Amino acid sequence: MALITSQAVNQTGPATTYTAVNASDTFVPGDQLFLDIKTTGTTITVTVASPSSASSACNFGVSGTGHNLVLSATGTAQYKLGPLTAARFADPVTGLATVTYSPTTGCTAALVQF
Numbered sequence: 001m002a003l004i005t006s007q008a009v010n011q012t013g014p015a016t017t018y019t020a021v022n023a024s025d026t027f028v029p030g031d032q033l034f035l036d037i038k039t040t041g042t043t044i045t046v047t048v049a050s051p052s053s054a055s056s057a058c059n060f061g062v063s064g065t066g067h068n069l070v071l072s073a074t075g076t077a078q079y080k081l082g083p084l085t086a087a088r089f090a091d092p093v094t095g096l097a098t099v100t101y102s103p104t105t106g107c108t109a110a111l112v113q114f
Helices: none
Strands: 007-009 024-027 033-040 044-049 066-071 076-080 097-104 106-114
Touching: 033 044, 033 066, 097 106
Parallel strands: 007 106
Antiparallel strands: 024 097, 033 076, 033 106, 044 066, 044 097
8 A cells, every 4th residue: 555645737747647556545635636547458446435424425426435436448548536525535533545446457547636
């Protein structure tokens, strides 16, 4: 597990840096944060956990303890997931959000802030 740091993204740069994902990573959630995920032909399930106390629907319209995204295995694809707000995704003890990937083969990601 690794703590992912966010990268500021704007029209003038710098370019986003993608890194290989771990089975489980953490990050400090925020209102302007998005997970930018790339896959190279592998079907990947990405899950961002929500604490069980977050009973209302999240900004994706999903109620419950997590949000799943299945990335297609066709060719190379890129997906953005977010915003990943603290109110929905922060663990009440650590303040961190957790994202898991299964499998990790062919998957890279960046945590970007707009």
